[in-house]
């Protein structure tokens with residue numbers, strides 16, 4: 603059976619779920635947050651060590667202001683109300699992406715990271731204002747600036763995912779089969795599952811079904 607240390611998820615379909623069920627895209631985001639909590643619990647049960655969630659991409663700034671405001675409001679609320687609980691569960695929070703937010707939000711993100719820094723049960727990487735192309739270009743630029751030789755071993759130290767294994771598994775919900783500028787380097791050998799259900803409809807049993815299938819795949823990593 604394949605070891606499973608790192609699961610990455612593109613949580614797609616909130617907006618469509620909201621329109622289908624409650625008539626607003628934001629209602630879909632609110633419901634999507636419940637799925638986030640379910641999947642965190644299920645990941646701990648499955649002894650997964652790293653869970654990377656794509657919450658907001660560099661391209662998501664193109665959305666209407668009202669939706670962006672709502673998403674960041676949800677995030678702030680979530681962090682303020684759940685940080686102690688996450689900490690008690692020994693969960694470590696890390697934010698990947700470009701942290702050029704307001705001083706207030708940056709403070710909140712930094713304090714959540716600091717508070718949970720030594721936790722060991724599960725590391726959650728929340729990708730916020732994240733774009734893989736930006737991450738790769740920044741890595742190259744920083745290496746060039748410091749005159750570091752470009753090879754794979756050095757390069758991965760300049761990625762935001764340094765100090766963690768690459769995802770074993772990528773799940774994308776929402777019946778859309780693309781990577782959307784997410785972890786393009788890190789997903790080189792990940793197993794990919796595209797799930798038809800929209801993120802708010804994605805339940806623990808759906809997650810467990812995928813984990814079970816993943817464990818039985820023959821992973822070759824280019825070998826035979």
Ligand code: FPP
Nearest residue numbers: 613614615616617618631634635657676677
């Ligand atoms: C993609 O669905 C989802 C997002 C851009 C945001 C993800 C946010 C959450 C799951 C809730 C908030 C999470 C935290 C951790 C605070 P979409 O809106 O692109 O869906 P669509 O394809 O149906 O439009």
